Amino acid sequence: MSAKSPNPSFAELGVAVEITDALSQVGITRTFAIQELTLPLALDGTDLIGQARTGMGKTLGFGVPLLDRVFDSADVAELDGTPRALVVVPTRELAVQVGEDLKVAAKNLPVRILTIYGGRPYEEQTDALEAGVDVIVGTPGRLIDLHQRGALQLGQVAVLVLDEADEMLDLGFLPDIEKILTALTHKHQTMLFSATMPGPIIALARTFMDRPVHIRAEAEDAQQTHASTKQVVFQAHRMDKAAITARILQSRGRGRTLIFVRTKRTAAEVAEDLAGRGFTVGSVHGDMGQPARERSLNAFRDGTIEILVATDVAARGIDVDEVTHVINYQTPDDPMTYVHRIGRTGRAGHSGIAVTLVGYDELAKWKLIDSELDLKQPDPEQWFSTSPELFDALDIPEGADDYVGPPRKVFGGPSILKQRPRSGGRGAARGASRGASRGAAKRGGSAHRRR
Structure with a gap:
């Protein structure tokens, strides 16, 4: 894949101006390697596996194309208050962080984002879902609970993201992830992001993803720790x-x-x-x-x-x-x-x-x-x-x-x-x-x- 510049901007990679303007307001214009490599494919709806070390920009690597597609993609149904995108993360703290990052990028979009995790009252989350939500960020356990209660509808999810997949494996969430994946029986885009790629995660990808493209932001023999x-x-x-x-x-x-x-x-x-x-x-x-x-x-x-x-x-x-x-x-x-x-x-x-x-x-x-x-x-x-x-x-x-x-x-x-x-x-x-x-x-x- 050839890039337009050594460090292209989000705008140069075709991201909607509403998103690029929002990112520019917080000083983000140029992409990191994982973003540069994944954005063209992700914006096109391709299933992909994004692999990069911690702190190398994975959140915007999936967050920007997710918001772009939910906002203005021909193959994503018009927003009607049922979720069009679902981001699954391993911990409450990461859910909060990812949700905040997505809200920054979506500042100029008519997209409603909700963060869901355990330790909070069910009522406030069910009320928010009933009022209408377009993008959900959540932890596996609470997502499954709400889905089983009938409060969380997954039938219109067009973009699914599994973030920090290796961490979810370490924390024993793999069975819960499989339950969520099994609930999405319709055609949708799946993006899996992880710092490492252990065997069970690869097996998961092969089972539930459609010919995913595996993208690494560094060479195969690169050290796993930052040179910086x-x-x-x-x-x-x-x-x-x-x-x-x-x-x-x-x-x-x-x-x-x-x-x-x-x-x-x-x-x-x-x-x-x-x-x-x-x-x-x-x-x-x-x-x-x-x-x-x-x-x-x-x-x-x-x-x-x-x-x-x-x-x-x-x-x-x-x-x-x-x-x-x-x-x-x-x-x-x-x-x-x-x-x-x-x-x-x-x-x-x-x-x-x-x-x-x-x-x-x-x-x-x-x-x-x-x-x-x-x-x-x-x-x-x-x-x-x-x-x-x-x-x-x-x-x-x-x-x-x-x-x-x-x-x-x-x-x-x-x-x-x-x-x-x-x-x-x-x-x-x-x-x-x-x-x-x-x-x-x-x-x-x-x-x-x-x-």
Whole structure:
């Protein structure tokens, strides 16, 4: 496929002027690779599989042609209040994000968009469906529930999109996806977008799609991690990770920062610890109610808070281009989780830094990730919160300390009454760091406090 320019505009690729004008108003004119490659086919109604790494523009890759076709395509029935397009996503947060992106692009169109997910009252969603909706973005479980109740009509859906298909597979949604696909017995366009393409997803595509064109936005042998993301990996003692993280958060040039953990409990504990050290921080995890999670995500997006601690599932809806740092507080469980985590930085032409703190008990897990992704760092060095190497690698000022101010409240969370309720206060934290440093010295390591 030949392009009209190395980086063509949406207008040059034939997108309706109403959509291009709306995108121009928010500073979006030129396409990314996945958009350039998919738009001509998608606008023509072709079934396609779009494969690109996280943060490379998949949402507009399917969202722009979807809106264009619903608005003005001869083979899509006139809008009458029953859905003409359906976008299925794995998580509530991603549903919200995709819905917002589509509304931005559809600003000048007479197209009604509704976002549907669990955790919200059925009545508000059934009322909206009854009032009339043209495009629906939703999670599998709630979509199936509403369809089975008779509130969601799928008989006029002309465009179906499965977004983050590999994530839906990881979360066990494949049976639900098959139910939705089976309900669409009429002729329609299907677009499947995914960062990776595991076997079950390929099988799904072969079963339910009509001669799909598989489009990759990079070469077959391209690395799965962004070249624009600097990866810093080192071994860190579990008791020293909080102090290390506090220093990383003082790196020169640090902006929005995502801190990933594996469990809900750890997410809450890390957020409370950082707030106790004086940082303005929020969190998103499964133990929070949906309204609280949305408040934290919106605060992160609009810059009210610049630090967000998140579990993997809760963070899948975070689509913010200006994330400068990702910190893997705990080593991810598998290579694809690592790819998705660090893909939250270095997005949309920006550069970023991804830091992974490999606990001593997590080294075997890291070796598997390193081997699978060919990162060539199977045995990371041991660094501590006082190691000169840490300060140098992440451009941390020499005066950086464990604490940056008085204790704060976690955004949307409970007040912190003690500075360090779990570890016995600031002195205890420093004592742990010094103890770790002495251990490094005995092993021949270089770790000393920088002033």
